[in-house]
Amino acid sequence: MVTEVMTFAIDGLEPQAVTVEADLRRGLPCFTIVGLADRAVAESRERVRAALVNCGFEFPMRRLTVNLAPAHLRKAGPGLDLAIACAILAASGQIPTDHLARTALFGELSLSGELRACRGALAVAEGAQRAGIEALVVPASCASEARLVEPIRVGALARLSGLGAVLAGASDPSEAAATSPASSERAYVPDLADVRGHRGALEALTVAAAGGHNLLLNGPPGTGKTMLARRLPSILPPLSRAEALEVTRIQSIAGLALGGRLADRRPFRAPHHTVSAAGLVGGGTVPTPGEATLAHRGVLFLDELSEFDRRALEALRQPLEDGEVTIVRGQKIARFPTRFSLIAATNPCLCGRGGRACRCSEPELARHRQRLSGPLLDRIDLVVGVERPSSAALVAEPLTTSKQVAERVSAARELQLARAGCANAQLVARDLLAAVNCGEAAAKALARAYDSGGLSARGRDRALRVARTVADLAREEEIGPHAVAQALGYRHENERLGGR
Ligand SMILES: Nc1ncnc2c1ncn2[C@@H]1O[C@H](COP(=O)(O)OP(=O)(O)OP(=O)(O)O)[C@@H](O)[C@H]1O
Ligand SMILES: [Mg+2]
Numbered sequence: 001m002v003t004e005v006m007t008f009a010i011d012g013l014e015p016q017a018v019t020v021e022a023d024l025r026r027g028l029p030c031f032t033i034v035g036l037a038d039r040a041v042a043e044s045r046e047r048v049r050a051a052l053v054n055c056g057f058e059f060p061m062r063r064l065t066v067n068l069a070p071a072h073l074r075k076a077g078p079g080l081d082l083a084i085a086c087a088i089l090a091a092s093g094q095i096p097t098d099h100l101a102r103t104a105l106f107g108e109l110s111l112s113g114e115l116r117a118c119r120g121a122l123a124v125a126e127g128a129q130r131a132g133i134e135a136l137v138v139p140a141s142c143a144s145e146a147r148l149v150e151p152i153r154v155g156a157l158a159r160l161s162g163l164g165a166v167l168a169g170a171s172d173p174s175e176a177a178a179t180s181p182a183s184s185e186r187a188y189v190p191d192l193a194d195v196r197g198h199r200g201a202l203e204a205l206t207v208a209a210a211g212g213h214n215l216l217l218n219g220p221p222g223t224g225k226t227m228l229a230r231r232l233p234s235i236l237p238p239l240s241r242a243e244a245l246e247v248t249r250i251q252s253i254a255g256l257a258l259g260g261r262l263a264d265r266r267p268f269r270a271p272h273h274t275v276s277a278a279g280l281v282g283g284g285t286v287p288t289p290g291e292a293t294l295a296h297r298g299v300l301f302l303d304e305l306s307e308f309d310r311r312a313l314e315a316l317r318q319p320l321e322d323g324e325v326t327i328v329r330g331q332k333i334a335r336f337p338t339r340f341s342l343i344a345a346t347n348p349c350l351c352g353r354g355g356r357a358c359r360c361s362e363p364e365l366a367r368h369r370q371r372l373s374g375p376l377l378d379r380i381d382l383v384v385g386v387e388r389p390s391s392a393a394l395v396a397e398p399l400t401t402s403k404q405v406a407e408r409v410s411a412a413r414e415l416q417l418a419r420a421g422c423a424n425a426q427l428v429a430r431d432l433l434a435a436v437n438c439g440e441a442a443a444k445a446l447a448r449a450y451d452s453g454g455l456s457a458r459g460r461d462r463a464l465r466v467a468r469t470v471a472d473l474a475r476e477e478e479i480g481p482h483a484v485a486q487a488l489g490y491r492h493e494n495e496r497l498g499g500r
Contacts, residue, residue, distance in 0.1 A: 003090040003097060006104040007083035008127045009075040010120040010253055012287055012334040015127025019069045020080065022087035027063035033084070035068030038076040038286075047078070047109045048085045055113035055161040060092040074332075076286060079118040082107035082137065085160060086167075095164045099135070103155075103167060104128045107139040113160040115139035120253040122245070125149035137166055144260030145252060148245065189234045189265075193401040194227070197389030201228055204384040204490065206405050209235045210412040211469030212423035213462075214320070214342040214379060216305070218493070219386030221352045225345035228386065229270075229301050232343060234402035236266045236298070237413035243297045246337070254294055267298035269340075273307035277315040287327040287334035292319045295340035305344040306371045313376050316342070320379045323426070341425065342380065346372065381425070381462045383493035412472040424465045424472070432461055436468040437477060442484040449488050463487040 002023045008015040031045055052059050066084055068075050083105040089095045106124045108116040121142035126149050128136045135153040138146045143156035155166040192202065201217060205228055208215040217225040239247060247263040271280065271291045282290035292300060302308060319325040319338035327334045348354030350364045360368070377383075416424050420435070429435035433443060446467075450460050464479075466487035471479045 001091055003087050003100070005083045005087040005090065005100055006128075006131075006133060007080055007106055008104065008124040009073065009080065010077065010123055011073065013123065013250060013253055013289060013293075013336060015120070015123045016073055017127065017131050018073070018075060018080065018083075020083045020087045021067040021069060022084075022091040023065045023067070024060055024091045025063050029061045029063065031064045031066075033066045033068065035066075035071050036074050038074065040078045041068070041075050041080055044078060044081045044084055044109075047081055047111060048088065050111040051081075051109040051113040051160050052085060052088065054111065055159065057089060057094055057160075058092070060088065064088065064091075074286070077119070078108035078116075079106050079120065079124070081109040082115065082139075082157070082160075085109060086163060089163065095167065099167045099169075102134040103137060104131075104133045104135075105137045107137070107142070107157065109160060115141075115157050115159065117141040117257075119255050120249075121145045122148055122249045122252045125152055125154065126245075126249065128152055135169075137163075142260070145248070148248065148260075148262055187265075189402075190231050191234055191402045192228075192231045192405060193398040195224060195231065196396060196398060197393030198224060198228065198386060199399055201384050201386050202399060202405070204382050205232060206235065206409060206473065207466060207469050207490075208232075208341060208343065208382055209237065209405075210409045210424075210473055211416065211465065212341045212425035213381040213466055213469065214425075215344070215382040215384070216377070216380045217343075217345040217386050218348055218383060220354050220388065221347060223386045223388050225386050226303055229303065229343050229345055231402065232299055232301075233265060233268045235405045235409050237406075237410045239263060239266060239297065247297050250289065250293060250296055250337075254289060256294070265298075267295050267340075268301065269295040269299070270301040270303060273302070273304050274309075275312060276309070277312040280312045281315045281319055281325045281338070282327055282334070282336050285329060287329055287332065287336075289336045290325075292316065292325060292338040292340060293336040296337045298340055300340045300342050302342065302344040305346040306368055310371060317375055317379065320376075339426065344380070348385075378456060378458060379462075381466050381487075382490040384490065385493060408473055411475075412469065415472045415475075416469075424469045427465055427468070432464055436464055436479060438464065438467070438479040438484075439481070441481045442467065442479045445481050445484045445488070449491075455488075455491065459491055463491050466490060 002021055005020045007018050007020055009018045049059055086105050090097045108118050110116055117139055121138050122145050125136055125146040129149055129152045137155040137157050140156040140158040143154050146154045157166045219225055244262045269291045280290050281292045323339040324335055324337050349358050349360045350368050351359045420427055449455050467479045467483040470483040470486050
């Protein structure tokens, strides 16, 4: 007798439907799994066998073949255990099969039959909903995560012995014990009130947060660049529900547990400068997402930009431009989303002093400029100098607090969403000048800057988007000349560093 059970395997970041077929027939007792399974799935044989027996079921002493379809899809991870166990129980008549056609199962088994939390429960629930499945059975510890997807019915299972009851729609009596209460506490994020001085850098940080622009902080050591960047999460605009689901799905698949809660903050990723190109944009024989994807909808912070491997930085160009990265491995193509704002910090030169105090030789200065990678710099909209704050500024009251800035940022972002449905940095329009409502005087100022040769066509568009954000922060409908001047000022700093 052949029975079929639905489950899902995570392929990159996408849930793919997998049908587990179990066939029992007379013959010498054996248990084979076929269907392009990876090592973790192949090992599931031993886990399933032990779990069935330890939960009081009988392991059929016949010839048992389990097929995972479609055969062309490589199945990875231990999440198929539960569906395999269920297919065997149904094929051997130990559980009723009435509900199986409308139910999917997902979860890892321990040898004793307990269900273990698995990465990607949210993605599986989304896949199940898209496939029109009515109910999904997952480990109790993943149930709150899967329930974030409505309206699918989620059955929480703590132990394999409760499978029959959960399939019939009853709740597993041990569920309450296994579900950890979702914490509503938000992790502490440092506040901008700690920063003294830096009016210009604070404004640039506000513009970057409001419009989702890329920002480079450039200044001597110990002036507060890292300090400023680390305070960015406290002012980023809130996530919409769709964005929060996207962020939670990525974090869940990457194993960055959120305890079953929906992400309530934009991600902030700060990889060390020794990160490889694959670590930054994703890679590996089975393509896995990198830091750029973990920062999707949030911020990728590269501290000490000039220390990063040049190849790793070059690899960021496509994801920065397209908002996604394509990784090709053999016959497999994986696409990972990478819509983040890039925030970077660097010293002005190798000795770090910059300006007249700089002791670097010409070749050293040239090397530093080269390391910053021109094409990457061209994709950075805002460059600000972070100079030493004066002694008076260091003991003065802070210029602002995160709460005040966050309110301005969030209001400006709402204007953008109402106008174009996206942040200004992502604006794509055939006629950008009209789309951003640029005034006549402002357009002339921009044309002058372009004609003087200091601006590439991409640089012009980027400056225009920044000017739109400056105007949004000032609640101005039309972009005025001062907004363009501020945006061009940020570009001017960029050119001094070697961008175009
Ligand atoms: N503007 C400032 N206001 C208040 N504290 C500051 C300021 N600038 C620096 N500090 C203090 O100095 C410390 C070091 O600053 P930070 O690490 O941000 O410097 P940096 O510019 O990143 O230096 P580097 O180039 O060496 O990385 C901060 O943790 C803070 O205590
Ligand atoms: Mg620093």
